[in-house]
Amino acid sequence: MDDICSYANRPFGFMVRYVRRNPLAHGFILACVIGAVACSVGTQYGVKNLVDTLSQGANAGTAVWIAFAVLFLLIAADNLLWRAASYVASGTFVRVTGALRKDLFRHLTGHSPGFFIDRAPASLTSRVTATSNALFTIENMLVWNVIPPCAATIGAVVLVATVSWQIALVLLGAGAVVMIAMYRIMKAGQPLHHEFADKAARVDGEMVDVISNMSLVNSFGGLRREHRRFDVAVAREMTARKRSLMHLERLRLLHALTTLLLTFGILGWALKLWQSGAATTGEVVLVCTLGISVLSATRDLAIALVDVTQHIARLSEALTNLLVPHQMRDHPQAESLRPAGATVEFDSVDFSYPDGRKVFDDLNLRIPSGQRVALIGRSGGGKSTLIALLQRFYEVENGRITIDDQDVSRVTQHSLRNVIAVVPQDISLFHRTVRENIRYAAPQATDRDVWDAAVAARCDGFIRELPQGLDTVLGTRGVKLSGGQRQRIAIARAFLKDAPLLVLDEATSALDVQSEEEIRRALRELMDGRTVISVAHRLSTVRNFDRIVVLQSGGVVEDGAPEDLLRRRGVYQGMVHGEIARLMPAAQAA
Numbered sequence: 001m002d003d004i005c006s007y008a009n010r011p012f013g014f015m016v017r018y019v020r021r022n023p024l025a026h027g028f029i030l031a032c033v034i035g036a037v038a039c040s041v042g043t044q045y046g047v048k049n050l051v052d053t054l055s056q057g058a059n060a061g062t063a064v065w066i067a068f069a070v071l072f073l074l075i076a077a078d079n080l081l082w083r084a085a086s087y088v089a090s091g092t093f094v095r096v097t098g099a100l101r102k103d104l105f106r107h108l109t110g111h112s113p114g115f116f117i118d119r120a121p122a123s124l125t126s127r128v129t130a131t132s133n134a135l136f137t138i139e140n141m142l143v144w145n146v147i148p149p150c151a152a153t154i155g156a157v158v159l160v161a162t163v164s165w166q167i168a169l170v171l172l173g174a175g176a177v178v179m180i181a182m183y184r185i186m187k188a189g190q191p192l193h194h195e196f197a198d199k200a201a202r203v204d205g206e207m208v209d210v211i212s213n214m215s216l217v218n219s220f221g222g223l224r225r226e227h228r229r230f231d232v233a234v235a236r237e238m239t240a241r242k243r244s245l246m247h248l249e250r251l252r253l254l255h256a257l258t259t260l261l262l263t264f265g266i267l268g269w270a271l272k273l274w275q276s277g278a279a280t281t282g283e284v285v286l287v288c289t290l291g292i293s294v295l296s297a298t299r300d301l302a303i304a305l306v307d308v309t310q311h312i313a314r315l316s317e318a319l320t321n322l323l324v325p326h327q328m329r330d331h332p333q334a335e336s337l338r339p340a341g342a343t344v345e346f347d348s349v350d351f352s353y354p355d356g357r358k359v360f361d362d363l364n365l366r367i368p369s370g371q372r373v374a375l376i377g378r379s380g381g382g383k384s385t386l387i388a389l390l391q392r393f394y395e396v397e398n399g400r401i402t403i404d405d406q407d408v409s410r411v412t413q414h415s416l417r418n419v420i421a422v423v424p425q426d427i428s429l430f431h432r433t434v435r436e437n438i439r440y441a442a443p444q445a446t447d448r449d450v451w452d453a454a455v456a457a458r459c460d461g462f463i464r465e466l467p468q469g470l471d472t473v474l475g476t477r478g479v480k481l482s483g484g485q486r487q488r489i490a491i492a493r494a495f496l497k498d499a500p501l502l503v504l505d506e507a508t509s510a511l512d513v514q515s516e517e518e519i520r521r522a523l524r525e526l527m528d529g530r531t532v533i534s535v536a537h538r539l540s541t542v543r544n545f546d547r548i549v550v551l552q553s554g555g556v557v558e559d560g561a562p563e564d565l566l567r568r569r570g571v572y573q574g575m576v577h578g579e580i581a582r583l584m585p586a587a588q589a590a
């Protein structure tokens, strides 16, 4: 398949990509529409034919009925062809929007988590919807509002040529001048339409951002502030929209005046030909009806083209933002990671975030298979960054990170993430059942396995109390569960995933003392026989670990068994003393 990102600046190419996927259906629709327009223009010729036959009076005989039958057939074919095109289009255009949304969703979800940190999720999803709506509207407008007037104008010019080729030539020349002028004016208006598209996407982004943070807004009394902020965003969008529409109005006015002059000029010319005997009554009727149809066809065309331009602007704005290449692609020769006990090694790693912030400078760390290591250090020391690099959410600048001697940047991302089970600090839950949320770690797991994992993570107690047990649907982002319960679900996922490398990011941060004891036992079972890297703020949770690594100033400043580090006068000892000092008054008060 072609690279979807190559369409970032090619909205037309992007449309053709989807038209090509249904060539027969699109070809059929086009043929029907052109056939219908031909019949519709032909109807005017049929009227002319009938008028000329009638002017022969009683001599006309059966010729009148033949002219009548031709007219009837043309009208019937015109109607039937429209219906056939419309019937096929309703299935085809919907299929296109479905395929497009699937492609964009796949592309979007192929980005590494770093991509989503800098972008509001709502503005991304609203752009996927905008792209699909824009393409649907453009297809519809092209087929119903752009191609028919174009074809009708060409047909009309050909028929006028049967009366007077000079009139037809003037009609053609004037039509070309009008189209070129319109195209230029439309191009000049492009920045205005882009501006409107951008402001509209921002309004959507603002709206979803606030709605998804309603509890935060209410708890800080921020409702009025949010209303004011939203009003400003809407006002900007309205101004941009007005400017865009005013430009279109000027264009329509210019077009209306030009076509009016053109049609009346040609009509006068036809009457002159009739007076001089160079044209029959029917031919004057033909030029008259064709003139009017050219007038309305080009007016429809002007309206449709400007609407299409607006939608193309929206489409191209959305594509530029959505079709950003994946930064974290699999290496062309990437193979699956073959785990062998999960020995982890950071070898002379340098890393800075994309904004230039340096976090690691020559970081070296080796964690042998089966070892339990706690990462500690002051806030901002790089603990979470180390975990992110291990999962290859970002690319290192220098050095390499290996798991069982296999460079994480040379194995497939899928296989890499398969060997790591993460219990994160900020636990994400889907708006799905508890069962589905736990099973997310291992889609093939049986109901029995899911329940065993829930029991092992001490989730069984609260799950039994839920209205539908494992089948209870959790609210958006898991709001129906407490922080501690969410953490246990994450631990159940890790049990179910059964990966050789376990990453705990503050896994006991949301627990009270009683739950913590329960969870600690669960975690001990979970850690058994695995390599464990645990980010810890509370040192009491990691005293039984094999090793403590203190991260600070871009590298490892202390490294050793907890009891050894405690004897050294270093960062760890200072942190332990600090924690004891904090806990003592609380213990005395209790």
Ligand SMILES: Nc1ncnc2c1ncn2[C@@H]1O[C@H](COP(=O)(O)OP(=O)(O)OP(=O)(O)O)[C@@H](O)[C@H]1O
Pocket (backbone or CB within 6 Å): 117, 353, 354, 355, 357, 359, 377, 378, 379, 380, 381, 382, 383, 384, 385, 386
């Ligand atoms: N996405 C990001 N883009 C730019 N800088 C970042 C990003 N994430 C973290 N940082 C910066 O990198 C440094 C290390 O952050 P990191 O989150 O790894 O520290 P940490 O030790 O886990 O901190 P904490 O204990 O507070 O969770 C910090 O200075 C932080 O501001």
